[in-house]
Amino acid sequence: MRLIVPLQGVVQGRGGLILGSLIPCALFYFLQVYLKRRRPRNPSLKPPPSPSHSSSNLVELQRSSSRSNLSSRGSIGTVQVSSRASSIAKPNDSPYYIGLDKVAAGGPYDRLDNPNGVIQLGLSENRLCFDLIEKWVSEKFAGSILGTESGNLNISGIAAYQPCDGLIELKMAMAGFMSRIMGRSVSIDPSQIVLTSGATPAIEILSFCLADQGNAFLVPTPYYPGFDRDVRWRPGVELIPIHCRSTDNFTLNITVLDQAFTQAKKRGVKVRGILISNPANPVGNLLSRETICSILEFAQEKNIHVISDEIFAGSIYGSEEFVSMAEIIEAEDFDKNRVHIIYGLSKDLSLPGFRVGVIYSHNEVVLAAAKRLTRFSSISAPTQQLIIPMILDTKFIEEYIETSRRRTRHMYEIFVAGLNQIGIKCAKSSAGFYCWADMRGLIPSYSEKDELELWDKLLNVAKINVTPGSACHCIEPGWFRCCFTTLTADDIPVVIDRIQRVVETCKS
Amino acid sequence: MAIEIEQPCVGLSKVAVSETHGEDSPYFAGWKAYDENPYDETTNPSGVIQMGLAENQVSFDLLEKYLEEHSEASSWGKGSVSGFRENALFQDYHGLLSFRKAMASFMEQVRGGRAKFDPNRVVLTAGATAANELLTFILADPGDALLVPTPYYPGFDRDLRWRTGVKIVPIHCDSSNNFQITTPALEAAYSEAESMNIKVRGVLITNPSNPLGATVQRSVLEDILDFVTRKNIHLVSDEIYSGSVFSSSEFISVAEILEARQYKNSERVHIVYSLSKDLGLPGFRVGTIYSYNDKVVTTARRMSSFTLISSQTQHLLASMLSDKCFTENYIKINRERLRKRYDMIIEGLRSAGIDCLKGNAGLFCWMNLSPFLEKPTREGELALWNSMVHEVKLNISPGSSCHCSEPGWFRVCFANMSEQTLEVALKRIHNFMVKKRSE
Numbered sequence: 001m002r003l004i005v006p007l008q009g010v011v012q013g014r015g016g017l018i019l020g021s022l023i024p025c026a027l028f029y030f031l032q033v034y035l036k037r038r039r040p041r042n043p044s045l046k047p048p049p050s051p052s053h054s055s056s057n058l059v060e061l062q063r064s065s066s067r068s069n070l071s072s073r074g075s076i077g078t079v080q081v082s083s084r085a086s087s088i089a090k091p092n093d094s095p096y097y098i099g100l101d102k103v104a105a106g107g108p109y110d111r112l113d114n115p116n117g118v119i120q121l122g123l124s125e126n127r128l129c130f131d132l133i134e135k136w137v138s139e140k141f142a143g144s145i146l147g148t149e150s151g152n153l154n155i156s157g158i159a160a161y162q163p164c165d166g167l168i169e170l171k172m173a174m175a176g177f178m179s180r181i182m183g184r185s186v187s188i189d190p191s192q193i194v195l196t197s198g199a200t201p202a203i204e205i206l207s208f209c210l211a212d213q214g215n216a217f218l219v220p221t222p223y224y225p226g227f228d229r230d231v232r233w234r235p236g237v238e239l240i241p242i243h244c245r246s247t248d249n250f251t252l253n254i255t256v257l258d259q260a261f262t263q264a265k266k267r268g269v270k271v272r273g274i275l276i277s278n279p280a281n282p283v284g285n286l287l288s289r290e291t292i293c294s295i296l297e298f299a300q301e302k303n304i305h306v307i308s309d310e311i312f313a314g315s316i317y318g319s320e321e322f323v324s325m326a327e328i329i330e331a332e333d334f335d336k337n338r339v340h341i342i343y344g345l346s347k348d349l350s351l352p353g354f355r356v357g358v359i360y361s362h363n364e365v366v367l368a369a370a371k372r373l374t375r376f377s378s379i380s381a382p383t384q385q386l387i388i389p390m391i392l393d394t395k396f397i398e399e400y401i402e403t404s405r406r407r408t409r410h411m412y413e414i415f416v417a418g419l420n421q422i423g424i425k426c427a428k429s430s431a432g433f434y435c436w437a438d439m440r441g442l443i444p445s446y447s448e449k450d451e452l453e454l455w456d457k458l459l460n461v462a463k464i465n466v467t468p469g470s471a472c473h474c475i476e477p478g479w480f481r482c483c484f485t486t487l488t489a490d491d492i493p494v495v496i497d498r499i500q501r502v503v504e505t506c507k508s
Numbered sequence: 509m510a511i512e513i514e515q516p517c518v519g520l521s522k523v524a525v526s527e528t529h530g531e532d533s534p535y536f537a538g539w540k541a542y543d544e545n546p547y548d549e550t551t552n553p554s555g556v557i558q559m560g561l562a563e564n565q566v567s568f569d570l571l572e573k574y575l576e577e578h579s580e581a582s583s584w585g586k587g588s589v590s591g592f593r594e595n596a597l598f599q600d601y602h603g604l605l606s607f608r609k610a611m612a613s614f615m616e617q618v619r620g621g622r623a624k625f626d627p628n629r630v631v632l633t634a635g636a637t638a639a640n641e642l643l644t645f646i647l648a649d650p651g652d653a654l655l656v657p658t659p660y661y662p663g664f665d666r667d668l669r670w671r672t673g674v675k676i677v678p679i680h681c682d683s684s685n686n687f688q689i690t691t692p693a694l695e696a697a698y699s700e701a702e703s704m705n706i707k708v709r710g711v712l713i714t715n716p717s718n719p720l721g722a723t724v725q726r727s728v729l730e731d732i733l734d735f736v737t738r739k740n741i742h743l744v745s746d747e748i749y750s751g752s753v754f755s756s757s758e759f760i761s762v763a764e765i766l767e768a769r770q771y772k773n774s775e776r777v778h779i780v781y782s783l784s785k786d787l788g789l790p791g792f793r794v795g796t797i798y799s800y801n802d803k804v805v806t807t808a809r810r811m812s813s814f815t816l817i818s819s820q821t822q823h824l825l826a827s828m829l830s831d832k833c834f835t836e837n838y839i840k841i842n843r844e845r846l847r848k849r850y851d852m853i854i855e856g857l858r859s860a861g862i863d864c865l866k867g868n869a870g871l872f873c874w875m876n877l878s879p880f881l882e883k884p885t886r887e888g889e890l891a892l893w894n895s896m897v898h899e900v901k902l903n904i905s906p907g908s909s910c911h912c913s914e915p916g917w918f919r920v921c922f923a924n925m926s927e928q929t930l931e932v933a934l935k936r937i938h939n940f941m942v943k944k945r946s947e
Binding site: 079081137161215369 | 647793
């Protein structure tokens, strides 16, 4: 009861952002003390929505929390919601979301229409190659949404109940597509694919299948903030961070992994799996063959699962070789039953709105359970109809991936060069839409508090929205993720210039 | 000589290995029989006719005609692909405003304008299945219960219980009053939960009812609202069949009652809707939660990240559903066609000597075969059901899979086939009954 009453005030919008920060902070600090990082101030570890959601999420969130907006409003009475819901309903105070709100409130930067707007570097979105997809859609479908030639609208064909885990034609097309993306030596079996409405439910479904409430996954840091939501909210699975450091470019260290496993065991927490992202988000580096094998050996030894989120597999711009978990388990003699791969079209094809995700597993029981769970997260039929021919068009896909690679590399190079010029170095990365910038030199003390102050300066003075490392659970304060694939080449000098203004104030 | 050491199997969760998905019940077993031997007018005229799937196939031509005549509805915007990239990037869990407005408007039209819906209270989910599960996550904790009147849609066992860990405590209804929900039945279910030390968090009704094929009467809705208010619990009204009522005046939505009460105590009420039944578009995965509770709206929106509707689909349907001329006409014609089917099946069953519950909505009728059971038990019902599936070759849904307290009732769908197929099905039933009477 006491938990609910103060929060109601916050949810109703009467508390400000400050109130909304302090109360949940205190509560979650207490509740999650064993997840506390060694920082002077610990912002709450509540689950924020996915970083790649557009900013209007947060803006409308604030509005819908206020009562006056809703015409047919009910009174906020005393009927209770579940404790799960109570924790999720609290306002987001993560800097990530505050930043998105700021962009939306003032309007995003536009060279001509809004030169003083906030420049969005916090959304992992790729706008570099839409011209190619648009051309394809206009040629193949004469611009029709339904993915058919105009005049050939057969609603009944796509309207009916479909298998909830996706049409077999899409699974087959996806298998071929993934094989190409992950390296030609990988063969993906369509019967081991489960299709979901985006990678977000794919991760949640796997969490439900591989672990019980209160169990845990080990996850290398820094990691994608969305995992906190996908794994912890409803499945109730804990995420135990395996801290990676800049000294070895944030590479996973098996000793540290082992220590974390042992410590969890001592605490009485059952570890059910390791959740890795390869290519990594937010750092953008790739796992080496050796590291992947070490992880698999470790998993075998402890008899746990490995989830490999490979959603950026087709967005490699560096020269390093991407090795998929699928390739390793095919080539080497590891137990395939413990390996599960996540994929989707939100990054590599820039189609996050269409909700196309993949679970790829060799474990028959997991596949059977996951298939059934997709009834809550199926891909819309018209979308399946549009995607099938798109990813079957090998010529188009090859051209798209190659062009995307080229354009992303180009942006990466000029962006990183620009940062270097003003004294900011980046971690070595080869994939994704972002760079992992080292701004440790700009913070007076090695603390999360100072990192967040710098973030605030960047947002409100430089008018740049970037993602601070603490939102990604990075153990070293001072790192920031900067996405550059929503920019044009002309925008980059503006960005660098703005950051420089803040750099100068930090140095003085 | 190599020594074989058995590798320990890597463990899975309770959710993964549980039977709560319920897919081993007869409801789904009948589908297997159909899948193995599906009826086809020309290629397999002696196959199993699927009468266990509540799908609406009677009005596709109206949708196709609309899309043909309004090409801008099925383009990406402004007659070109210029809207494509913004649509493809749009993954905001609020959903397209134009689509939310369209859904709110459509829901109003389905209710003949007797209730208003605010687009800001519309939360989008990939189907009503997801909407019901999501609401359950939000309204109840693991171990808590929802009260659900029997007979109920078999899918609820899975949707409300599987991942959520929430229980269903049945509100027993019987044929003595046409299976209507009564206050004593509500109280009895609540007490039963209490006696098992289970916390009741809400009541979930389906209106119009599945499998009964009948709307809930106004007085019953008032009683239910009073009950949940008294107990300070939630009410979920799954109104997925609201557009499939044969006569507009006969459907009362809980929304109308709330409006009449000036929304007093409405923060405990949540409505589920979908386009799967009324528009016959289950493959599109379009569902909504409409809640009068701000916290529930906020939370549901965030949770909908796991079940977003494709932005392409939202865009495609937004202009069509906002076209009041089209929707008014669609609702009217769809209704008429469903009523015609209903009349046809009722008449056909009557001439075979079979009675049904008096229905006025939905894609199915609730058929009474209790006079023909060998034994008035669940076993007797399943034996008869077995004959229906394997001898008569009709997949119908036995009442026991809907948790009906009286054996012998069956749900029979009539809108997922052509009229010709329905004739064939009725003939088979006729012959079966003749044979049975002569035995």
